[in-house]
Amino acid sequence: MSSLLSRPLLMTPTTNDTSNFAAEQAPIALTVTRLCGALAGQRQVVRQLPVVIGRSRQCAIRLSAADAEVSGRHAQISFDGHALWVEDLGSANGTRLNDQPIGRAALASGDEIELGPGGPRLRVTFDWPAAQWVGNVQGETYHLGTCEFPLRSALRFPIYGAGALCLLLPLWLGSLVAAVLFTPLGLLALLLGWSLTRVNITITPLCLEYQGVWRQVTLPWSEVTRLQVDLRGAGGRRATYAIFGSAGQSLTFQAADYVSGVELAQLIVRRTGKRWEPPLGES
Numbered sequence: 001m002s003s004l005l006s007r008p009l010l011m012t013p014t015t016n017d018t019s020n021f022a023a024e025q026a027p028i029a030l031t032v033t034r035l036c037g038a039l040a041g042q043r044q045v046v047r048q049l050p051v052v053i054g055r056s057r058q059c060a061i062r063l064s065a066a067d068a069e070v071s072g073r074h075a076q077i078s079f080d081g082h083a084l085w086v087e088d089l090g091s092a093n094g095t096r097l098n099d100q101p102i103g104r105a106a107l108a109s110g111d112e113i114e115l116g117p118g119g120p121r122l123r124v125t126f127d128w129p130a131a132q133w134v135g136n137v138q139g140e141t142y143h144l145g146t147c148e149f150p151l152r153s154a155l156r157f158p159i160y161g162a163g164a165l166c167l168l169l170p171l172w173l174g175s176l177v178a179a180v181l182f183t184p185l186g187l188l189a190l191l192l193g194w195s196l197t198r199v200n201i202t203i204t205p206l207c208l209e210y211q212g213v214w215r216q217v218t219l220p221w222s223e224v225t226r227l228q229v230d231l232r233g234a235g236g237r238r239a240t241y242a243i244f245g246s247a248g249q250s251l252t253f254q255a256a257d258y259v260s261g262v263e264l265a266q267l268i269v270r271r272t273g274k275r276w277e278p279p280l281g282e283s
Contacts, residue, residue, distance in 0.1 A: 028126045030077065030084075035112065037120025038064030050078035052089070053115065053122070061122070069093050069116025077107065077124070084126070086113055093117060149255070149264045150200045163189030201253060203267055208243065210251045217251045219243060221271050229265065229276040241265060241276070 030046040044061060053061040056072040063070045071091040078085050084107040088095035093116030097105050113122045166186030170179035202209040208224075210217040228242040239261060242252045255261025265276060 028079075028084075031125045032061055033123045033125070035121040035123055038066040039120070046077075049084075050076050052076050053113075054089075054091075063115065063120055067115070067120050069119030074115050075113065083107075084124075086111075086124075091116070093119065149203070157193075159189050159193040163187070163193060201264065203264075203271070208251075208268070208271075210253065212251075217249060219245045219249050219251065223247060223249070224272045224274065227268065227272065227274050227276045228279055230279050239265075243268070 030049075030051075032044045032046060034040050034042045046060065048060065051060040052073055053059060053063070053070075053076065054072050054074040055063050055065055055067065055070050059073065061077075063074075071089070071093070073089050074091040075095045076087050076089055078087065085104060086095070086097060086102065086107045087104040088102060094101055096102065096114040096117075097107070098111055099114070107124060109125050111124055113124065114120070115122070163186045166182040166189060169182050170176075200211050202211070207218055207220045210219070223245045224243060225246050226244040228244070230240040230242075240252060240254055241261070241264075242250060244250045255264055269275065
């Protein structure tokens with residue numbers, strides 16, 4: 001689970017034709033380290049995407065002519081607005097990502113690309129900046145700015161029902177004493193139910209904002225010190241997330257559903273550059 005949360009969302013783009021992407025300044029800088037091959041040890045910083053890898057002189061990441069396993073235009077790294085992708089360009093010997101053959105796959109910092117069996121290996125590292133592309137709760141479109149993840153509790157429905165019952169019971173009994181006793185309880189229950197509908201987390205370029213039932217927390221990304229996830233609830237599908245800040249601030253939440261919970265957790269990882277870890281004392 002922790003490895004899943006640390007990687008970009010594996011969402012299918014609207015097109016697989018990456019040739020449609022014009023080379024442009026990327027919001028992140030990639031450091032490409034050649035681990036083996038004729039140019040082993042060399043590093044290259046890439047700021048224009050998409051970028052083609054191969055032996056051809058036209059490739060921005062150019063391999064040596066001595067690397068016989070590599071095609072002229074072997075693979076390509078592109079950015080689609082929310083994630084980095086590595087794609088094989090129909091090479092003769094194929095492309096592997098972390099020892100797994102791929103056609104096209106999302107790229108995470110530290111991943112290793114192998115160009116042909118036993119061919120040159122490249123390690124790609126990068127850091128997402130503070131003002132990164134973030135996604136909406138459905139994960140269908142991405143924009144630079146803010147997005148909200150509602151954390152509405154299912155308990156609001158029975159609480160609303162209890163409140164309505166407390167307000168209707170005095171009318172049914174026709175008793176002034178019952179009205180005095182139950183009306184305040186009914187109003188309190190309705191207020192609590194309304195509060196449960198307002199619980200949400202807002203992701204902004206600068207901070208995370210938590211609107212809870214009883215309190216509101218604003219935690220700048222630069223002050224986040226640790227991410228913790230407890231997967232023991234309902235076989236991991238009702239995970240409890242905790243975020244800790246350097247000033248002693250912390251917040252704990254459960255997502256409304258498993259899918260939006262994983263997406264929210266991934267966005268927090270991309271904002272902070274940290275990994276979700278189990279509670280202290282657990283492996």
